[in-house]
Amino acid sequence: MLDQLNLRFKYVLAFLIGAVITAAALRHGAHVYGGFSREEIRSDALMAIPFVALVVIFFRRKRRQ
Numbered sequence: 475m476l477d478q479l480n481l482r483f484k485y486v487l488a489f490l491i492g493a494v495i496t497a498a499a500l501r502h503g504a505h506v507y508g509g510f511s512r513e514e515i516r517s518d519a520l521m522a523i524p525f526v527a528l529v530v531i532f533f534r535r536k537r538r539q
Contacts, residue, residue, distance in 0.1 A: 501515055
């Protein structure tokens with residue numbers, strides 16, 4: 475049981491590290507190549523959080539049915 479918990483923790487940790495690296499690469503690309511300012515990227519990301527949360531809630535409810 476403990477081995478499976480450690481394995482799950484490693485997967486979650488690896489997923490989070492991958493998500494942070496991907497977010498950093500996308501932010502860098504949007505800033506350097508897309509010409510967006512840091513403030514625009516920040517405000518757009520903050521505005522997207524509620525929409526992403528609603529989509530996650532919607533798909534979780536749909537999967538349970």
